[in-house]
Amino acid sequence: MTLQNDKPALIAQKALWMRRRAFKMVFDAQLGHPGGDFSAIDIIATLYFGVMNYDAKTPNMPGRDRFIMSKGHATGALYTALCAAGYFPEDWLDTYMKPRSMLNGHPNRNYLPGVETNTGPLGHGLPVGLGIAIAGQMTGADFRTFVLTGDGEIQEGSHWEAAMTAGNRGLRNLTWIVDRNRLQQGAGTEETNGLDPLDKKFEAFNWDVAMVDGHDPAALLEVLSAPAGDRPRAIIANTTKGKGVSFMENKASWHHGVPNAEQFDLAMKELV
Amino acid sequence: MAAPAAKTEGLYDCREAWVATLETLAASDERIVVVVNDSVGSSKLGGFQKKFPDRLVNVGIAEQCMVGVGAGLANGGRIPFVSAAGCFLTSRSLEQVKADIAYAGFNVKLVGQSSGVAYGELGPTHHSIEDFAWLRPLTNLTVIAPADPWETAEAIKWAAAHDGPVYIRLSRMPVPALDVPNRVFRMGKAELVHQGSDVTLIGCGTTVHLAVAAAEALKAEGISARVLNMATINPLDEAAVLAAATETGAIVTVEEASVRGGLGGAVAELTASNHPVPVERVGFPGFVPTGSVDWLFKEFGLSADGIAAAARRALQRCRK
Numbered sequence: 001m002t003l004q005n006d007k008p009a010l011i012a013q014k015a016l017w018m019r020r021r022a023f024k025m026v027f028d029a030q031l032g033h034p035g036g037d038f039s040a041i042d043i044i045a046t047l048y049f050g051v052m053n054y055d056a057k058t059p060n061m062p063g064r065d066r067f068i069m070s071k072g073h074a075t076g077a078l079y080t081a082l083c084a085a086g087y088f089p090e091d092w093l094d095t096y097m098k099p100r101s102m103l104n105g106h107p108n109r110n111y112l113p114g115v116e117t118n119t120g121p122l123g124h125g126l127p128v129g130l131g132i133a134i135a136g137q138m139t140g141a142d143f144r145t146f147v148l149t150g151d152g153e154i155q156e157g158s159h160w161e162a163a164m165t166a167g168n169r170g171l172r173n174l175t176w177i178v179d180r181n182r183l184q185q186g187a188g189t190e191e192t193n194g195l196d197p198l199d200k201k202f203e204a205f206n207w208d209v210a211m212v213d214g215h216d217p218a219a220l221l222e223v224l225s226a227p228a229g230d231r232p233r234a235i236i237a238n239t240t241k242g243k244g245v246s247f248m249e250n251k252a253s254w255h256h257g258v259p260n261a262e263q264f265d266l267a268m269k270e271l272v
Numbered sequence: 273m274a275a276p277a278a279k280t281e282g283l284y285d286c287r288e289a290w291v292a293t294l295e296t297l298a299a300s301d302e303r304i305v306v307v308v309n310d311s312v313g314s315s316k317l318g319g320f321q322k323k324f325p326d327r328l329v330n331v332g333i334a335e336q337c338m339v340g341v342g343a344g345l346a347n348g349g350r351i352p353f354v355s356a357a358g359c360f361l362t363s364r365s366l367e368q369v370k371a372d373i374a375y376a377g378f379n380v381k382l383v384g385q386s387s388g389v390a391y392g393e394l395g396p397t398h399h400s401i402e403d404f405a406w407l408r409p410l411t412n413l414t415v416i417a418p419a420d421p422w423e424t425a426e427a428i429k430w431a432a433a434h435d436g437p438v439y440i441r442l443s444r445m446p447v448p449a450l451d452v453p454n455r456v457f458r459m460g461k462a463e464l465v466h467q468g469s470d471v472t473l474i475g476c477g478t479t480v481h482l483a484v485a486a487a488e489a490l491k492a493e494g495i496s497a498r499v500l501n502m503a504t505i506n507p508l509d510e511a512a513v514l515a516a517a518t519e520t521g522a523i524v525t526v527e528e529a530s531v532r533g534g535l536g537g538a539v540a541e542l543t544a545s546n547h548p549v550p551v552e553r554v555g556f557p558g559f560v561p562t563g564s565v566d567w568l569f570k571e572f573g574l575s576a577d578g579i580a581a582a583a584r585r586a587l588q589r590c591r592k
Contacts, residue, residue: 062349110377116347118376121367128372131307131344131352134329140307158368161337189430215363 007050011217014084015045019244020271021083025096027264031105032097035254037076039181039214039239040148044069044081046220047146056086059113063140065143066116066132070125071150071179072106073256078115087114114153123156125149126176130162133174133232144228148177152184155193160205167206172228177206179214181241183252202234214239245270283446287316289383290442293428294353295320298327302322304328304432305345307354309338315355331573335360339368339382346378351432356386358400358441359391366406370395373437374410382439387417388478388528388558389568390444396559405533408506413508413585414459417441417477418528420449426457430492434459443478443528445565450480451499460504462512468498471583472516472523476502476535479526479554479574486579497583500575508538517547522586524552526579528569531555550589552582 011067020042021092026032044067048054052065069078075096083090088102095101102111106120115129128145136143166174178198182189189195199209212223214237223235241255242248245267248257274407298304298320305327312321312330319550321328329345331338335356340475342354362369373380384400391398407415416431418424423441431438452465465480466473466487475483480501487497498520500512516523523543525536536553543549554573561571569575573582 086392088555108375117378118371121371123336124340124368124372127340127345127368129348130337131341131346132339132348133344135345135348135350138326139348158334158336158340161334162340165331165334165337165341192318197371 008217018080036074072119082114122153123158126162174232286424289424335364339365343372355383358387362403392565419480462509463501466499468496475526485576
């Protein structure tokens with residue numbers, strides 16, 4: 001029990017390191033998507049350091065749990081997680097977006113161990129995750145597949161195609177986490193092409209639905225570790241874009257905004 | 273394996289070879305699975321579905337999801353054959369083909385059914401004449417258009433054994449079996465179907481037998497035409513094309529596809545850069561008018577007469 005109770009603290013510690021390291025990558029490269037990195041980081045940290053079964057030394061282990069980063073632009077969050085999980089050494093992070101770096105602006109499975117599929121164009125993650133879950137179902141394997149999408153990106157119809165199929169097949173080994181920060185590149189999701197009520201939509205597609213504070217490791221741990229039901233599970237993780245840095249929070253301009261030196265120093269003071 | 277059934281005497285629907293081969297392979301390799309978009313019937317997969325019901329995934333009319341599911345199945349260690357009408361497989365889900373299959377490099381086999389203008393009167397929405405141009409720049413995606421039932425079966429076997437993404441372009445149009453002795457399927461290599469020294473006719477898929485007929489017609493005029501079956505469009509057999517350019521001095525490409533960016537485009541790019549010779553491209557100039565497959569083929573010169581005329585034009589350009 002002690003270990004279990006320590007898990008949220010460990011996750012929070014990893015998430016803090018990931019935020020600081022991701023922001024440094026973005027600052028050094030003067031490129032990236034820090035707002036979306038920060039909304040997703042607690043979710044990803046919870047998966048890698050509290051939920052998923054994987055072996056960074058055997059990245060293609062057949063029975064591993066899969067994580068699909070559908071919002072492929074949030075590479076600061078993904079790459080720092082994979083690094084902290086032991087897939088590659090930390091100095092690789094210093095090459096972020098440099099010529100011929102393994103750390104492209106969007107993830108490539110052929111460059112980096114631990115990346116399950118190439119993403120970047122939106123609307124791709126859930127169909128691929130669905131295929132992985134079907135493969136698991138066909139072979140009787142007990143691994144789980146977690147797909148993290150942004151919220152704006154589920155305006156893509158391809159995700160609803162996959163949602164329909166997963167619901168119809170009752171794929172209990174598939175979990176879809178929506179990083180519900182309510183902002184997309186240009187403006188709020190609801191003023192752009194409203195998504196609410198998301199929970200009702202998922203229920204109508206035959207998914208179990210849970211809502212969670214996407215920045216609370218203990219709550220995330222509980223919902224992500226819960227035993228599978230008889231249907232796929234959608235988790236609406238309510239988040240804040242730019243979470244953790246006061247001047248970035250809830251500002252769409254930080255979708256792909258990059259910090260100047262003063263902003264970088266200020267953020268480092270807040271991220272402690 | 274059962275011999276492909278003849279649709280009419282001496283003519284074969286290559287889909288029979290596709291399913292017969294697939295079922296045989298699937299019987300000995302449980303990793304082989306199929307993904308379709310409500311296309312069991314048009315892909316002739318009813319038999320596969322009966323034999324392997326748990327290994328056929330029908331996502332419904334949802335092509336983007338279909339291709340993404342293919343990538344996911346490959347991630348999960350399966351060998352998926354994603355089978356759908358070529359027009360929808362390659363255009364509706366082109367971004368998935370690019371990002372999820374080619375760029376990600378997953379071991380997925382895309383099988384375009386009823387490609388080219390096979391849907392005839394249904395019109396350009398249902399034609400797949402742009403697929404070569406769309407897919408050729410995806411350099412790690414092997415693109416194969418088999419010419420007859422034997423080559424269809426060989427291409428399917430090769431694709432199943434190959435670890436990497438493949439697009440196989442099939443047709444429902446009846447075609448004859450090519451008369452080539454001692455055939456061996458070699459991906460990426462042109463097959464010499466007819467010897468010749470004055471001009472080279474390069475076909476693929478449904479047009480190869482027409483090029484052979486054209487070569488026979490040209491022989492009567494004293495023109496010696498070489499015929500190459502360029503089943504693999506990507507990677508192109510550059511050596512065979514350049515040999516054709518240097519040895520025969522004129523080339524005609526023949527494809528059931530747009531003349532822009534496909535086989536003809538590939539041959540023209542290569543020869544223009546290395547050994548310029550007259551290249552006549554036979555195919556479709558763009559969206560075609562309403563008409564049956566047979567009418568469309570004749571109207572746009574995909575016939576022995578049309579190809580022979582293109583050969584004469586190429587030779588005429590050589591003399592200028």
